[in-house]
Amino acid sequence: MSERLTIAIQKSGRLSKESLSLLNACGVKFSINEARLIAHSTSHPIDLLRVRDDDIPGLVMDGVVDLGLVGENVLEEVALERSAVNENAEYKALRSLDFGGCRLSIAVPRESDYNSIDDLQGKRIASTYPYLLQRYLKNNGISAKNVVLTGSVEVAPRAGLADAICDLVSTGATLEANGLVEKEVIFRSQAQLIQNANPLSAEKQAMMDQLLPRIDGVQMAKESKYIMLHAPKNRLDEVNALLPGAETPTVLPLSHTDEQVAVHVVSTEKLFWETMEDLKDLGCSSILVLPIEKMMG
Ligand SMILES: Nc1ncnc2c1ncn2[C@@H]1O[C@H](COP(=O)(O)OP(=O)(O)OP(=O)(O)O)[C@@H](O)[C@H]1O
Ligand SMILES: O=P(O)(O)OC[C@H]1O[C@H](OP(=O)(O)OP(=O)(O)O)[C@H](O)[C@@H]1O
Ligand SMILES: [Mg+2]
Structure with a gap:
């Protein structure tokens, strides 16, 4: 039986549709059953593992899957987190993709008196990205308290949980709707194709040698x-x-x-x-x- 290349993609969220359409445009077809975690390609010996985006970097780093499609923000956060506890954080970055573009920014309530990053000294900042946030604060000589939330970060100041937030921004509509103003961009992100750091088997590498030029071709054609x-x-x-x-x-x-x-x-x-x-x-x-x-x- 031939070996199957495994790819982790986001099950349901901002990256799901475009991850699937990229593979589809490369001729790798899937018929997705929403309830299933694994989807087998109907055209290639390729399997998809459909998971939460937070799990994708770890699955690739640990070699549970060969490839992953994930935002740089999540990738860098997981890499920092793993490095902090001496866990394997290695991966191979293959391609930057032309979707999932966003930025991780610090925002404060409209009415706060914010002049510079120094105003965050000693404050509470809510974020889903504690490691990226701490790295930025440290580089700027700021010591602040990190309030880690896994969702609805934008409501934290109104709920009295934090003085500022650090969250993803694209159009700015979410910030606006919550009376927040973007002050510092701490990380810019787009979707990435990553691979496990160890060499692939010859059979899987042959599949990659076909897939990568197709991905390049699809991206080039879009532009x-x-x-x-x-x-x-x-x-x-x-x-x-x-x-x-x-x-x-x-x-x-x-x-x-x-x-x-x-x-x-x-x-x-x-x-x-x-x-x-x-x-x-x-x-x-x-x-x-x-x-x-x-x-x-
Ligand atoms: N507004 C946005 N515009 C463009 N890309 C975004 C936006 N928000 C997030 N992204 C990118 O898409 C990724 C997934 O975002 P999404 O909001 O679907 O994640 P999630 O809620 O954490 O989902 P999951 O349930 O998989 O954990 C983000 O990590 C980021 O890379
Ligand atoms: O600047 P904007 O264009 O408003 O985008 C930013 C929002 O998009 C993302 O959430 P998403 O809408 O994916 O929902 P989620 O909070 O459920 O992840 C992100 O977490 C922000 O809340
Ligand atoms: Mg997530």
Whole structure:
């Protein structure tokens, strides 16, 4: 029987949907039964372990699974916690992924008189990330009391449990809704693909050698666009200069005119409306911007 590669992903939360769609886009298909902890791929010898995100780094570090998809915030927190008690905190960081972007910030009630980090001296700060918070405070010479909460951190000041909080922020809506103001960004995070630190078996490594370029291809494709347009022949250099991150364009003749050509190009950066308007001003027409599903070098 062939060996199965095991991947831990978040069962239900901010990272779940995008972790599954990344694997799906790589051609690794799953049919998920919400009630089950383990899901077998229907296309590859790959198993998913669906767990709470807090458990993912430890499962990878201990070799219970080969790979994990987890936020850097949780990864770093667990690594600090394990190092503090001399437990194995080793892992191999394979890729930064383009989802789960957020920051860990210290926030205080709107009405508090906060001028600098020094105002936190001796205060109580509620957080789910005591190690990341303590590291930051220590680096800034602050000694504060850590109130560890596993959820609803944002209500701690109103409940009289803390003077400030240290929690994840993305749009800032949660802080706003709870009358809190972001003061210090202590860590920036996005989802990461990590692997156990020990070498994989040859069979599993062969699967990784196929999977990683596919992950890169999916990520690259998400950022890229296929642009097609009709351009005046005599302004091609100016047109090319406007196209962001474009590789050498393909220039094709048009059957109905000698003055214009069709230009097809893969652009690796975001194309803004302003650029499209500038292209139009150069005399371009029929400007189409299409998403790309997959890419390989
Ligand atoms: N608002 C956000 N925007 C983007 N990414 C976020 C946001 N909040 C959290 N994340 C990222 O997603 C991860 C999971 O967040 P989520 O809120 O689902 O975790 P959780 O409540 O701890 O879930 P679990 O039940 O798995 O422990 C976070 O550790 C962080 O990396
Ligand atoms: O700045 P915002 O865009 O408001 O996002 C921040 C919120 O998102 C996360 O919680 P989530 O919504 O995932 O729910 P949870 O608290 O149940 O984990 C995080 O814990 C914050 O509370
Ligand atoms: Mg969690």
